[in-house]
Amino acid sequence: MAGTLVIAEHRRGELRQVTAEMLTALRGAGEALAPTKILLVGAGVTALADQADIPGVDEILLCETSAEHFDPWSVENAIAAVIAAEQPRLIAFGHTVDAMSVAPALAAKLGRELTTDVTALRDEDGAIVVERPIYGGRLFAELELPGEGPIVTIRPGQFDAAGASAARAGRRVVDPQGAAESSPICHVEFLEGDTDQIDITTADFLLAVGRGIGDEDLDRYADLAGEIGATLAVSRPLVDSGQATGARQVGQSGKTVKPRVYLALGISGAPQHLAGMRDADCIIAVNQDPDAPIFGVAHYGVVGDLHEIVDELVPAPD
Amino acid sequence: MRIMVPVKSVAVPDEEFELTSDGLDIDPDFLDFTSNEWDPFAVEQALQMVEAAGGEVIVVTVGGKEAEEALMAALAMGADRAIRVDIAVAGFDPLAAARHLAGVVAREAPDLVLCGVQSSDAAHGATGVALAGLVDYPHIAVVKSIASDPAGYLTVGRELEGGVVQQMEIRLPAVLTVQSGINDPRYANLRAIKQARGKPLEVVDPASSGLEGAAGRGSGPRLRQIYELKDRASAEMIRGGPREVAERINEIIAEALR
Ligand SMILES: Cc1cc2nc3c(=O)[nH]c(=O)nc-3n(C[C@H](O)[C@H](O)[C@H](O)COP(=O)(O)OP(=O)(O)OC[C@H]3O[C@@H](n4cnc5c(N)ncnc54)[C@H](O)[C@@H]3O)c2cc1C
Numbered sequence: 024m025a026g027t028l029v030i031a032e033h034r035r036g037e038l039r040q041v042t043a044e045m046l047t048a049l050r051g052a053g054e055a056l057a058p059t060k061i062l063l064v065g066a067g068v069t070a071l072a073d074q075a076d077i078p079g080v081d082e083i084l085l086c087e088t089s090a091e092h093f094d095p096w097s098v099e100n101a102i103a104a105v106i107a108a109e110q111p112r113l114i115a116f117g118h119t120v121d122a123m124s125v126a127p128a129l130a131a132k133l134g135r136e137l138t139t140d141v142t143a144l145r146d147e148d149g150a151i152v153v154e155r156p157i158y159g160g161r162l163f164a165e166l167e168l169p170g171e172g173p174i175v176t177i178r179p180g181q182f183d184a185a186g187a188s189a190a191r192a193g194r195r196v197v198d199p200q201g202a203a204e205s206s207p208i209c210h211v212e213f214l215e216g217d218t219d220q221i222d223i224t225t226a227d228f229l230l231a232v233g234r235g236i237g238d239e240d241l242d243r244y245a246d247l248a249g250e251i252g253a254t255l256a257v258s259r260p261l262v263d264s265g266q267a268t269g270a271r272q273v274g275q276s277g278k279t280v281k282p283r284v285y286l287a288l289g290i291s292g293a294p295q296h297l298a299g300m301r302d303a304d305c306i307i308a309v310n311q312d313p314d315a316p317i318f319g320v321a322h323y324g325v326v327g328d329l330h331e332i333v334d335e336l337v338p339a340p341d
Numbered sequence: 342m343r344i345m346v347p348v349k350s351v352a353v354p355d356e357e358f359e360l361t362s363d364g365l366d367i368d369p370d371f372l373d374f375t376s377n378e379w380d381p382f383a384v385e386q387a388l389q390m391v392e393a394a395g396g397e398v399i400v401v402t403v404g405g406k407e408a409e410e411a412l413m414a415a416l417a418m419g420a421d422r423a424i425r426v427d428i429a430v431a432g433f434d435p436l437a438a439a440r441h442l443a444g445v446v447a448r449e450a451p452d453l454v455l456c457g458v459q460s461s462d463a464a465h466g467a468t469g470v471a472l473a474g475l476v477d478y479p480h481i482a483v484v485k486s487i488a489s490d491p492a493g494y495l496t497v498g499r500e501l502e503g504g505v506v507q508q509m510e511i512r513l514p515a516v517l518t519v520q521s522g523i524n525d526p527r528y529a530n531l532r533a534i535k536q537a538r539g540k541p542l543e544v545v546d547p548a549s550s551g552l553e554g555a556a557g558r559g560s561g562p563r564l565r566q567i568y569e570l571k572d573r574a575s576a577e578m579i580r581g582g583p584r585e586v587a588e589r590i591n592e593i594i595a596e597a598l599r
């Protein structure tokens with residue numbers, strides 16, 4: 024029982040960035056979690072091996088299956104077989120939509136401990152210690168993971184992505200045991216997201232509003248955005264309730280934005296929202312809750328009622 | 342079609358709260374309980390499917406008396422009956438609730454289990470898929486559309502990062518976790534809320550009912566300490582009256598856009 028097995032995430036022929044971020048997290052955790060093997064599962068993954076040559080990777084395991092696109096069933100079976108053969112001390116996924124379909128079932132089937140949405144990871148005298156949010160990110164918990172080969176899912180965007188490596192890690196082909204049996208799940212097609220007229224990703228100044236606006240009409244904020252020279256963006260609940268279109272949604276399942284100014288009103292700062300805006304140059308957050316996680320990424324914060332402040336905002340200079 | 346919907350009463354801390362004396366949790370005096378944000382979407386989905394195809398909707402929760410809040414809300418929306426597995430589960434173990442739900446699946450043998458994608462307090466995003474692993478049902482997480490296919494299959498849309506949707510076909514019985522925005526959950530009117538009190542609500546003791554569920558091999562992650570974000574927040578806080586604060590914001594914006 025040694026080392027870490029990183030489950031690489033890839034979609035439509037591209038390795039996803041969270042994979043490199045996990046390597047950064049593991050390098051920060053030090054030698055105790057080394058060596059690191061990275062596992063690629065799916066049809067055609069051999070072609071992705073070069074992308075998986077990330078600093079810190081000691082070996083690349085290639086598991087070719089017949090599933091051309093992700094399906095939880097075949098991926099899970101393949102990973103289970105590799106875990107049994109490799110006996111890693113830790114198994115790491117990204118906390119992503121794919122992992123949410125796989126990691127918990129794997130933990131349940133293999134009798135492993137599971138901790139999701141991990142924001143810090145280290146080894147302390149032989150104990151694997153992680154941090155994760157609780158109560159909607161208003162508090163964080165420090166947890167110790169007992170038992171053999173626990174499974175963690177690591178928050179995307181929390182660690183910088185490691186660049187490509189000059190070194191070449193060894194490649195090894197592993198057998199997709201079980202994954203070949205007929206799956207109860209199959210891919211049908213991909214449907215692209217909203218293709219609307221508005222493009223919030225090119226705006227310099229976003230006025231982003233969340234559920235904190237209360238029962239007020241969103242039009243009020245569309246007008247305000249117009250007055251102050253900003254483009255209106257929203258958090259997910261305003262899209263779910265039909266007040267805004269998906270094109271204005273910032274976050275994991277919406278758009279990723281990097282404006283010069285992101286003025287967030289009444290947005291708590293859930294990880295899926297932060298995923299879309301944490302790299303903005305200047306983030307200003309107004310929230311009445313001093314523990315709102317948005318203050319963890321904001322450059323400037325105001326604890327207060329947004330309604331008292333919006334009337335005083337003036338047009339930004341051109 | 343028999344659809345089981347696991348629902349959770351989530352804890353919402355007051356704006357100001359205190360920790361328990363051991364410093365390992367929020368003092369329960371500062372917590373309110375309410376239905377998990379995602380669960381009404383799962384309940385609504387189940388109701389619509391049963392209205393279209395016949396069957397029943399069973400809502401299940403694992404927790405103490407405060408967990409009945411979520412059951413009553415689901416019954417008022419139209420669920421047929423409710424089960425509460427009377428045991429408090431550790432908030433740090435994403436497999437704990439799933440183990441007890443597995444016992445209920447074994448007894449009720451639902452054709453479909455619809456969970457929420459995540460709970461707004463613990464936010465494991467794991468219970469449904471862990472349950473599926475325990476009972477060996479096919480499963481897909483973060484589902485934003487469900488259409489019935491003939492012959493024991495469903496076509497579901499899995500919401501990916503960036504809003505792309507992957508359409509997949511899945512064989513029943515199955516577990517899906519339902520994403521917010523999949524439908525428009527109905528409001529329960531006063532009459533429905535009253536009627537809900539007359540619907541069957543079975544409280545089961547997991548130790549004596551044969552519903553102890555899957556044997557837990559692990560004890561769950563061990564909690565060492567909790568800490569507040571405040572201690573680590575990076576933001577420079579702007580203080581003052583609304584006008585002063587707004588003026589400062591105006592300045593910062595003008596500066597940043599220059
Ligand atoms: C798979 C998945 C994908 C997701 N994708 C996204 C995504 O792309 N984008 C996204 O945004 N979310 C996404 N979410 C949802 C996310 O988890 C949160 O539920 C959501 O971001 C919360 O939005 P909010 O901050 O507006 O609302 P809340 O979390 O309800 O926050 C409202 C905030 O307003 C504050 N407030 C209330 N009244 C006032 C007032 N008068 N003045 C000042 N402040 C006030 C409150 O203190 C609170 O902090 C996703 C979730 C999942 C599971």
Ligand SMILES: Nc1ncnc2c1ncn2[C@@H]1O[C@H](COP(=O)(O)O)[C@@H](O)[C@H]1O
Nearest residue numbers: 347348403456457459460465466467468
């Ligand atoms: N104690 C519980 N009782 C019943 N269902 C639960 C419980 N905890 C979680 N769930 C279900 O699992 C979903 C996701 O919760 P979680 O895995 O805690 O993020 C919820 O929306 C519920 O459907």
